[in-house]
Amino acid sequence: MFNVSLVWELTKRDFSERFAGSLLGAVWALIWPLVNLLIYIVIFGKMMGGRLPGTSNVYAYSVYLTVGLVPWAAFAGAISRCSNVFLEKKHLISKINISLPSLLIYIILSETVTFIFSMVFFFIFLLLTDYQFNLNIFLVPFIYYLQQLLTFGIGLLAATLTVFIRDVKEIVGVVLQFWFWFTPIIYVRDILPDVIEKILVFNPAYILVESYQRIFVFNDDPSYRSLMVLTLLTHVLVMISYLIFRSLEKDVRDFL
Amino acid sequence: MIKVTNLSKTFKLYNSPTERLKEIITRRQYCQEFAALTGISFQVDSGKTLGIIGQNGAGKSTLLKILTGILHPDSGEIDIDGKITGLLELGTGFNMECSGLENIYLNGTLLGMNKHEIRNKLSQIIDFTELGQFIQRPLKTYSSGMIMRLAFSVAIHAEPKAFVVDEALSVGDAYFQQKCMQRIKEFKIRGGSIVFVSHDMNAVKVFCDEALLLDHGSIVERGGPDGVIAAYNFLLAKKSERQEIRIQTNEAGETQSYGNFKVEICDVQLTNEQGDGAECFVTGRPCNILIDLKANEKVDDLTVGILIRDKFGQDIFGTNTYYQNFPLNMRRGEKYRVKYIIDELNIGPGKYTLTVAAHKSESHVLDCYQWNDTVKSFEVVSAADYGFIGLSRLKPHVAVEHAGGTAVDDASLAQRHS
Amino acid sequence: MIAVIGLLCWTGLMMAVTYLSWTKMEQHEKVYLLLIYSAIFLSGVFYLFPLLKKLR
Incomplete structure (x- = not known):
């Protein structure tokens, strides 16, 4: 049922369809991450002169912003698109036998491609600014994998529920908006009131973003214990989502 | 190979998809059930x-x-x-x-x-x-x-x-x-x-x-x-009216005729040009179809139709008295004989079957008195004087015209030079 | 460097195991098995990496 070629083809199509008919075509898939990166680095980091407490590097805030925003874009983008994917791809689901989870996987893959492009540009920027790389950078793919697994768990749940309650899609949008501001991505953790800072450890997005920030900005180890707890919780969530999805799959197909 | 065993599918009809979730949570039924398929089994080798x-x-x-x-x-x-x-x-x-x-x-x-x-x-x-x-x-x-x-x-x-x-x-x-x-x-x-x-x-x-x-x-x-298509036609006829419908079957149990028998087809005969009953005809020669009817009730707007099919069951030719502009009315107890006189049986050599029907108005779907499937079989053989292939005997005229150009052969060359 | 090589070996091993299980199994249940593998894999990464780094 699960077809690797199909997922790959859908991912490719996701890019080529978005830019179909345009002169530059898929090159736009490269231009957008570059533009975003320039905004983070030049406008927010350099021009607005953001300084990070405890660092001397002029680009520290740019880096801080980028390693928070780029993964968040992949995370939030994938979740919000996943939540609507069954309805959006209704014309396929009601006509051919397609494995429904593979539709989520293609969205996550497509967001990953954008993420990789952004990261490549980001690394080029780091090289140009004589950044001191440390070994922990090799952890990034694994943290990203954990992040997108969490995306899959939330996305699958949202996608299944959206079929029954259309409002879920909007609710997901609102929740993501709050979630973004509840996570220290563009601000630093220290400015939060103590009460909120304490409950921050229950925010899975914070654990992920903080890991990136520690690796890139502070040349530090991420909190391995938090990551292991999150690994466990994420897998449990994906399993529960998948169980719910399996028990409702028949109805999902009937309703579409 | 496709093998399907005892397949069933029920659709649950909800006023809105949300009710499906309510059902799971409250364990009360909110839906109307609609059995789309029940106990389907078949095999395709x-x-x-x-x-x-x-x-x-x-x-x-x-x-x-x-x-x-x-x-x-x-x-x-x-x-x-x-x-x-x-x-x-x-x-x-x-x-x-x-x-x-x-x-x-x-x-x-x-x-x-x-x-x-x-x-x-x-x-x-x-x-x-x-x-x-x-x-x-x-x-x-x-x-x-x-x-x-x-x-x-x-x-x-x-x-x-x-x-x-x-x-x-x-x-x-x-x-x-x-x-x-x-x-x-x-x-x-x-x-x-x-x-x-x-x-x-x-x-x-x-x-x-x-x-x-x-x-x-x-x-x-x-x-x-x-057989299945005959059953389908019967089903259509049954759907269109409430009246009692009888089915007559042959020894093998196959459906042969159905209808409400307000008008009964008593006998069907095929005769040749001499008026004798026959089962073999020559293509292009006359053929008559005689249908004897008896009315069990008074009927207006009666139509009597014939349908010739080939050995594959394909419809070759069909018509009825409605298409022929021959309105019929029968009173209870009356008997009629409808004759289709075919001067030239212009169909190709092969084996054919004849189906006859009596129904109301244009089509048998509305009110079918009697539909008699494959009541007769007959064979058509080719005529010695006219050879052709295929199912229909068209009668083209052949005309050949000289369309210009001069034949060049040795004789004409010799003539031109002399 | 040991840490990176160790990480690669661990990833390679888990990928091979996953691939084998995925192609050998037919049922939907393999999804759950895969998730268990994935959990072991990631926990392994976050457990092994700091240990291997200290080895240097």
């Missing part, structure tokens, strides 16, 4: 075609969707040895902005081919579409016929073990249709199974080895296509 007929809403499309895996059944099992592809989804996922070539890749993967397979078959697929240079252009520049050709070509090259075919085959021009039929025949010879759903009874007769009649989600008749 390799190289065979099964026809599925039935009225709209009988569960045909639900069955097809379950066979292709789009919907999941409530209970029952489906065994398919290999890939099954539906021709219902011709052109699924086509993108109008993309070129034909790109669409082959997307549609092909949707039909379960991997990239390698598509690349290997790409030239075959493109050749079959006969699109030529158009394959590089975006789909929006195509005509609808070209899109169907592309879609069919991809589907037929997906090489499944089993096909589910809808009315989709009736697309494109006659030439392309024939090409498609040829491919489907080859597919059968190679051992593929086909499930064929159609409202076109002729196509079912020609195409299928066996047929099923679905009504309200269950199989009400199965067997050879002819």
Whole structure:
């Protein structure tokens, strides 16, 4: 049922369809991450002169912003698109036998491609600014994998529920908006009131973003214990989502 | 091979999808249940075609969707040895902005081919579409016929073990249709199974080895296509009225005639030019069909029809007194003899069957008095004086004209020089 | 460097195991098995990496 070629083809199509008919075509898939990166680095980091407490590097805030925003874009983008994917791809689901989870996987893959492009540009920027790389950078793919697994768990749940309650899609949008501001991505953790800072450890997005920030900005180890707890919780969530999805799959197909 | 055992599917009808979740949480029932399919079992062997007929809403499309895996059944099992592809989804996922070539890749993967397979078959697929240079252009520049050709070509090259075919085959021009039929025949010879759903009874007769009649989600008749189609006609007639309907069957238990018998067909005879009963006729010579009727009730607007079918069950010729502008009225107890006098039986040599019917007005669907399937068989042999092949004896005149040009041979050359 | 090589070996091993299980199994249940593998894999990464780094 699960077809690797199909997922790959859908991912490719996701890019080529978005830019179909345009002169530059898929090159736009490269231009957008570059533009975003320039905004983070030049406008927010350099021009607005953001300084990070405890660092001397002029680009520290740019880096801080980028390693928070780029993964968040992949995370939030994938979740919000996943939540609507069954309805959006209704014309396929009601006509051919397609494995429904593979539709989520293609969205996550497509967001990953954008993420990789952004990261490549980001690394080029780091090289140009004589950044001191440390070994922990090799952890990034694994943290990203954990992040997108969490995306899959939330996305699958949202996608299944959206079929029954259309409002879920909007609710997901609102929740993501709050979630973004509840996570220290563009601000630093220290400015939060103590009460909120304490409950921050229950925010899975914070654990992920903080890991990136520690690796890139502070040349530090991420909190391995938090990551292991999150690994466990994420897998449990994906399993529960998948169980719910399996028990409702028949109805999902009937309703579409 | 396709094997289906005891398949059932119930749709739950909710006022809104939210009620399905309410149902799970509160464990109270909010829905109305609608049994789309109940206890369906059948088997299609390799190289065979099964026809599925039935009225709209009988569960045909639900069955097809379950066979292709789009919907999941409530209970029952489906065994398919290999890939099954539906021709219902011709052109699924086509993108109008993309070129034909790109669409082959997307549609092909949707039909379960991997990239390698598509690349290997790409030239075959493109050749079959006969699109030529158009394959590089975006789909929006195509005509609808070209899109169907592309879609069919991809589907037929997906090489499944089993096909589910809808009315989709009736697309494109006659030439392309024939090409498609040829491919489907080859597919059968190679051992593929086909499930064929159609409202076109002729196509079912020609195409299928066996047929099923679905009504309200269950199989009400199965067997050879002819018998099942007769049962379908009977079902249609029954649906159209409340009155009691009788079915007469022969010794083998096959449905032979049905109707409400307000008018009864007592006897049918075929006679030749001498007026003797006959079973063998010469093509182009006279033939008479005599139908004896008895009215059990007073009927107005009676129509008596005949239908000649060939050995494959294809309709060759049919007409009735309505089409011939011959209105009939009968009073209770009256007897009539309707004669169809055919001066020239212009059909080709072969074996034929005759079906007669008495019904109200134009069609037997509304009020069928009696429908008598295959009441007579007869044979037509070729005439010594007029040779031809095929089913119909057209009578062309041959005219030959000299269209200019001078014959050049030795004799004429010699004449010109002298 | 040991840490990176160790990470690669661990990933390679888990990928091979996953691939084998995925192609050998037919049922939907393999999804759950895969998730268990994935959990072991990631926990392994976050457990092994700091240990291997200290080895240097």
